[in-house]
Amino acid sequence: MKRQPLFLNINWVIIRRKNELITKDWSGGTTTELFIYPDNSSYQLQNFEVRISTATVGVEESSFTSLPGFQRTLLVIHGQLIMQHEKGGETTKIRLESLQQAGFSGDWKTTGYGKVTDFNVMCAATYSSITVVKRLLANEELEIEHDPFRFLVYVLTGELIVGEAGLLPGDVLIGDSSNSLSITASSDSELVVVSIQQKNILELKNH
Secondary structure, three states: OOOOOEEEOOOOEEEEOHHHOOEEEEOOEEEEEEEEEOOOOOOOOOOOOEEEEEEEEOOOEEEOOOOOOEEEEEEEEEOOEEEEEEEOOEEEEEEEOOOOEEEEEOOOEEEEEOOOEEEEEEEEOOEEEEEEEEEEOOOOEEEEOOOOOEEEEEEEEOOEEEOOEEEOOOOEEEEOOOOOEEEEEOOOEEEEEEEEEEOOHHHHHHO
């Protein structure tokens, strides 16, 4: 029986375990959805505003889905990836090693070369995101002090403690916090932290 997400009494924070996440096949491998907003939106229908996922790429060459109006961030978890972008009649290439990332427009025709595991953030024009990889030593704490629209923590290695809950590799913490949130590493750990912000009207006009 599938367990419900664990809700912590720390502002608004939920934990989703690795075995609770939905993984689906695509033409080049698999994809696992970590977060989508609004809750009832769908990647297939492209009626979402924010989506965060991981993917495994099992083929040497893969084409990225066209997502006009979205800004994308891709972080390589394992492997090496060459991304080729075609935009305005020009072609550019970028090489990403493990734990390196790049941002690009969903409007661009993008092709990937290399078998990798990656971490993806997609935001509509009304949102912006910051994605960082954090390395914590055992017993080291991480404070999330800002007030994002949403934040997400994805455990790569090690073990984390939030309140009385433990997080293992593949687990996800999602929050909407107006106060600081303390995360403690119970062992040497690596994690991805994503902050999602809503843009104000002035930012959109100047975009």
